[in-house]
Amino acid sequence: MPELVEFTVDGVTCRAAPGTSLAAAMLDAGVTAFRRSRTGEPRGPVCGMGICFECRVAIDGIAHRRACLEPVRAGMTVRTGE
Amino acid sequence: MSRPDAIVVGGGIVGAACARELAMAGLGVTLVEAEFVGGGATAAGMGHIVVMDDSPPQFGLTALSRALLDELAPALPAAVERDRCGTLWVAEDEDQLVAARLKAAAYGDAKVEASVVDGAELPRLEPGLRPGLAGGLLVPGDGVVYPPALARWLAEDARRLGAAIREGEPVTALDGRSVMTARGRIDAALVVNAAGAAAPILTHGLPIVPRRGHLVITDRHPGFCRHQVLELGYLKSAHSSTGASVAFNVQPRMTGQVLIGSSRELVGWNRTPNRALLGRMLRRAADFMPALAGLSAIRSWIGFRPATPDNLPLIGPSSRIDGLWIAAGHEGLGITTALGTARLLGDLILGRAPSLDPVPFTPDRSGEPAAAVHA
Amino acid sequence: MSDASVLETDVAIVGAGPAGIAAAVAARAEGARTLLLDSAPRPGGQIWRHRDPAQLPASGRRWIERLSGSGAEWIHSANAIDLPAPGVLIAEREGRAFTIRWRSLVIATGATERLLPFPGWTLPNVFGVGGLQALLKAGASVAARRVIVAGSGPLLLPVASSLAAAGATIRLVAEQAPALRVYRFAGALWSDPVRLAQAARYRAGFRRARYRCGTWIVRVDPVGSALSVTLTDGRRIWTDRTDLVAVGYGLVPDVRLARLAGCSIASGCVAVDRSQRTSVPSVFCAGEPTGIAGADSAVAQGRLAGAAAAGARRTGGAASRARRFAARLDRAFALRPDLRALPDPATIVCRCEDVSLGEIGEGWSARQIKLYTRAGMGPCQGRVCQPALEFLRRTGADAVRLPLFPAPVGLLADHANRDEGDS
Ligand SMILES: Cc1cc2nc3c(=O)[nH]c(=O)nc-3n(C[C@H](O)[C@H](O)[C@H](O)COP(=O)(O)OP(=O)(O)OC[C@H]3O[C@@H](n4cnc5c(N)ncnc54)[C@H](O)[C@@H]3O)c2cc1C
Numbered sequence: 001m002p003e004l005v006e007f008t009v010d011g012v013t014c015r016a017a018p019g020t021s022l023a024a025a026m027l028d029a030g031v032t033a034f035r036r037s038r039t040g041e042p043r044g045p046v047c048g049m050g051i052c053f054e055c056r057v058a059i060d061g062i063a064h065r066r067a068c069l070e071p072v073r074a075g076m077t078v079r080t081g082e
Numbered sequence: 083m084s085r086p087d088a089i090v091v092g093g094g095i096v097g098a099a100c101a102r103e104l105a106m107a108g109l110g111v112t113l114v115e116a117e118f119v120g121g122g123a124t125a126a127g128m129g130h131i132v133v134m135d136d137s138p139p140q141f142g143l144t145a146l147s148r149a150l151l152d153e154l155a156p157a158l159p160a161a162v163e164r165d166r167c168g169t170l171w172v173a174e175d176e177d178q179l180v181a182a183r184l185k186a187a188a189y190g191d192a193k194v195e196a197s198v199v200d201g202a203e204l205p206r207l208e209p210g211l212r213p214g215l216a217g218g219l220l221v222p223g224d225g226v227v228y229p230p231a232l233a234r235w236l237a238e239d240a241r242r243l244g245a246a247i248r249e250g251e252p253v254t255a256l257d258g259r260s261v262m263t264a265r266g267r268i269d270a271a272l273v274v275n276a277a278g279a280a281a282p283i284l285t286h287g288l289p290i291v292p293r294r295g296h297l298v299i300t301d302r303h304p305g306f307c308r309h310q311v312l313e314l315g316y317l318k319s320a321h322s323s324t325g326a327s328v329a330f331n332v333q334p335r336m337t338g339q340v341l342i343g344s345s346r347e348l349v350g351w352n353r354t355p356n357r358a359l360l361g362r363m364l365r366r367a368a369d370f371m372p373a374l375a376g377l378s379a380i381r382s383w384i385g386f387r388p389a390t391p392d393n394l395p396l397i398g399p400s401s402r403i404d405g406l407w408i409a410a411g412h413e414g415l416g417i418t419t420a421l422g423t424a425r426l427l428g429d430l431i432l433g434r435a436p437s438l439d440p441v442p443f444t445p446d447r448s449g450e451p452a453a454a455v456h457a
Numbered sequence: 458m459s460d461a462s463v464l465e466t467d468v469a470i471v472g473a474g475p476a477g478i479a480a481a482v483a484a485r486a487e488g489a490r491t492l493l494l495d496s497a498p499r500p501g502g503q504i505w506r507h508r509d510p511a512q513l514p515a516s517g518r519r520w521i522e523r524l525s526g527s528g529a530e531w532i533h534s535a536n537a538i539d540l541p542a543p544g545v546l547i548a549e550r551e552g553r554a555f556t557i558r559w560r561s562l563v564i565a566t567g568a569t570e571r572l573l574p575f576p577g578w579t580l581p582n583v584f585g586v587g588g589l590q591a592l593l594k595a596g597a598s599v600a601a602r603r604v605i606v607a608g609s610g611p612l613l614l615p616v617a618s619s620l621a622a623a624g625a626t627i628r629l630v631a632e633q634a635p636a637l638r639v640y641r642f643a644g645a646l647w648s649d650p651v652r653l654a655q656a657a658r659y660r661a662g663f664r665r666a667r668y669r670c671g672t673w674i675v676r677v678d679p680v681g682s683a684l685s686v687t688l689t690d691g692r693r694i695w696t697d698r699t700d701l702v703a704v705g706y707g708l709v710p711d712v713r714l715a716r717l718a719g720c721s722i723a724s725g726c727v728a729v730d731r732s733q734r735t736s737v738p739s740v741f742c743a744g745e746p747t748g749i750a751g752a753d754s755a756v757a758q759g760r761l762a763g764a765a766a767a768g769a770r771r772t773g774g775a776a777s778r779a780r781r782f783a784a785r786l787d788r789a790f791a792l793r794p795d796l797r798a799l800p801d802p803a804t805i806v807c808r809c810e811d812v813s814l815g816e817i818g819e820g821w822s823a824r825q826i827k828l829y830t831r832a833g834m835g836p837c838q839g840r841v842c843q844p845a846l847e848f849l850r851r852t853g854a855d856a857v858r859l860p861l862f863p864a865p866v867g868l869l870a871d872h873a874n875r876d877e878g879d880s
């Protein structure tokens with residue numbers, strides 16, 4: 001078993017196997033609402049391939065990153081709900 | 083269908099406003115639009131509602147128009163996205179700040195609220211501006227709308243007042259008493275050519291050419307800027323009649339997006355984006371607001387301003403064709419000036435005392451076709 | 458910008474799925490300098506992208522090995538955003554632009570999933586079918602989760618099967634197309650033993666679950682952290698509990714880059730000849746953009762395209778076979794009109810801008826819908842709502858605008874700068 005990498009989502013520490021996409025890692029950590037829609041609905045990943053833009057989160061302070069296209073990295077700080 | 087009193091050709095914001103104005107006065111109006119209301123230059127415009135003092139007639143028309151929009155404001159639906167965010171004109175150096183002071187005085191004379199901002203106050207108004215700018219001019223009564231939605235509302239209001247709105251019906255020919263479309267001929271007592279940059283195709287000799295502009299919109303970055311922010315050098319760009327030019331012009335949308343302009347070039351109806359000019363425009367913007375460079379741009383588009391040689395729209399009767407009226411050629415200000423245009427046109431058609439001196443807007447003032455001017 | 462941001466190549470390939478990988482290998486075999494790029498962090502596209510390569514089918518593993526041994530330059534996590542001039546491609550990676558100068562371009566951008574609106578389709582834990590599969594391959598765990606797989610097309614079975622293999626409980630696989638058409642289509646697979654064996658294997662993967670044709674999801678409602686799914690077969694309506702829903706209605710060729718290149722498009726697909734040449738000189742296309750025909754066809758087309766792009770005289774029937782297969786697929790899994798009635802006026806159609814169906818007038822064009830309601834104006838730029846509206850309202854495709862994917866303002870400012878210097 002490879003060593004797990006640690007990252008934080010809204011300040012909460014999570015772990016995932018290296019190579020996991022951030023979207024997959026967040027789902028496994030029990031996060032379902034990645035962002036809030038214009039009218040405030042919770043939204044999460046849909047297409048898993050960078051097309052639908054529903055899994056957008058802020059990564060290390062950069063807004064509107066697609067979590068499905070980012071492999072999880074040690075020390076990543078993720079903010080949801082933007 | 084009964085014979086209308088007036089036919090308005092073109093359902094851009096100008097045609098929609100004219101149809102509404104004439105319908106309000108009790109005329110039977112038919113508006114004929116080739117595609118759909120608000121889909122032309124109106125759909126591409128930034129939607130800055132701005133009092134412009136580049137010439138006295140323009141000043142009068144923009145100030146009247148802005149006041150008319152203020153009157154309408156309570157009736158407008160949310161989709162119009164009206165935001166009275168104000169305009170902040172930025173001075174790069176002392177010379178421009180002097181110009182700002184002169185402008186402030188002129189606005190004051192015309193009872194339009196405006197105040198000079200010094201270099202120290204600027205970052206409080208717009209923290210994203212680069213340090214070291216000389217100051218600026220704040221015009222708090224200016225604002226922003228979403229142009230296609232405003233045009234649509236104006237057309238819908240005209241419909242409520244009894245006007246017929248005919249979309250998807252290109253006009254193939256017109257004179258002062260009738261228009262021809264693919265579906266046949268419509269007769270009326272008068273015809274208004276409000277076809278924007280296409281107006282000269284229907285009425286030969288009108289001095290209007292398309293002046294192309296690029297815009298870029300970002301993803302939502304709420305709070306990035308609070309005012310429509312322009313450089314005082316904007317007018318230089320707006321008036322350059324030949325070469326391509328860019329100016330810093332940034333707008334906060336109600337959606338939290340940032341709309342970035344602006345460019346001007348004379349390339350006919352060419353729809354291939356000019357990447358070099360687009361790049362220059364964005365670099366100019368990022369020069370004033372460095373953090374813009376980091377925002378996520380989701381789309382760019384182009385639009386064609388209906389430009390006249392003296393930068394004033396053509397509003398009034400054709401001297402050559404009886405019954406034909408012109409309301410076209412609003413260049414980069416038609417979203418602002420549509421309501422004032424419609425009011426003035428209505429005054430002239432109905433014989434009311436004109437709200438503005440109509441002479442500077444007389445359609446035949448140049449006498450020369452545009453080609454001779456812009457060749 | 459540094460010179461490292463300009464790359465020179467003979468053959469540039471956009472999209473590293475089966476078509477792009479095969480094209481890269483074939484172009485290298487002809488001795489051409491070859492560069493392959495993809496938005497994703499790993500090669501493989503929708504089918505061969507897996508966090509753990511050991512999980513891949515043998516053919517996929519083989520092709521990925523061939524790619525890494527081919528000497529083609531592989532650039533991951535890069536979005537092709539512009540084709541400013543013939544021979545020039547602009548890509549964005551981690552917020553920075555780079556320019557690729559090419560002699561031939563192969564467009565291998567694949568397909569996107571068609572998602573159709575129904576009440577509840579925007580809830581978290583409701584995914585696309587390809588979507589949930591992609592997340593699974595990217596490492597998401599579905600062990601012990603209940604899943605309903607629904608929608609239409611040949612993707613449903615393999616996805617249900619891989620979910621089951623990963624420990625999910627498949628409650629139901631609901632295919633909207635009637636059984637007769639599906640089985641006739643499957644029957645035609647007798648002529649294609651590889652595909653038939655695949656189908657049998659998929660079916661075995663979730664033997665205890667039901668595969669119901671003529672059945673579709675009507676709505677999904679949240680119940681605590683689970684979902685209540687309402688289904689119908691047109692006569693009966695029932696509900697079922699599940700944790701996850703995967704629902705997708707087939708694939709749509711992604712022709713955006715091809716459109717930007719100016720390639721001629723016929724009924725939604727890029728038109729190509731027997732060498733995968735498009736209508737634009739030196740621009741080739743392979744895989745799903747020419748018609749939805751699966752991985753084997755994508756590989757066959759990719760080999761032709763890569764070789765031809767490298768200058769070899771190579772022709773074949775892969776593209777016309779793909780077109781025929783795509784047509785059969787379209788007939789077998791044609792969407793039933795009932796699906797148009799699923800969204801109610803309050804159902805959101807454009808997920809980026811939260812535009813509901815009731816805001817959209819009958820008979821409006823795609824552009825009119827966009828301008829009046831903002832549908833399609835968000836970051837996905839209509840990638841989700843446009844195919845849905847094509848079905849719901851029979852609208853056409855709207856124009857493609859720059860950039861093809863969102864990119865930092867500063868990047869657009871810079872890449873245009875360089876063009877100016879060049880001209
Ligand atoms: C990039 C850009 C930014 C701008 N920013 C601003 C801004 O911030 N503030 C501002 O005030 N202004 C702005 N403008 C200017 C503004 O958009 C225009 O002045 C205004 O939209 C002109 O309106 P119009 O009704 O005359 O023309 P259009 O909106 O073009 O309307 C003309 C209509 O006539 C129709 N038509 C043409 N031919 C025919 C025919 N034969 N038969 C029937 N119908 C026909 C067309 O389909 C069209 O709908 C901007 C313009 C551009 C391009």
Ligand SMILES: Cc1cc2nc3c(=O)[nH]c(=O)nc-3n(C[C@H](O)[C@H](O)[C@H](O)COP(=O)(O)OP(=O)(O)OC[C@H]3O[C@@H](n4cnc5c(N)ncnc54)[C@H](O)[C@@H]3O)c2cc1C
Nearest residue numbers: 125126127128129228229299381383384824833834835856
């Ligand atoms: C204030 C404001 C905010 C906006 N915000 C956003 C936003 O957040 N997101 C976003 O994506 N967009 C936004 N827009 C986008 C914008 O509305 C469109 O992209 C815009 O209408 C420009 O359209 P376009 O003509 O470039 O292209 P499109 O509207 O995409 O379409 C081009 C049209 O031109 C027609 N055409 C092509 N060739 C010819 C020809 N030779 N003659 C006649 N017609 C031709 C085509 O048929 C097509 O309908 C906003 C616009 C405004 C005004």
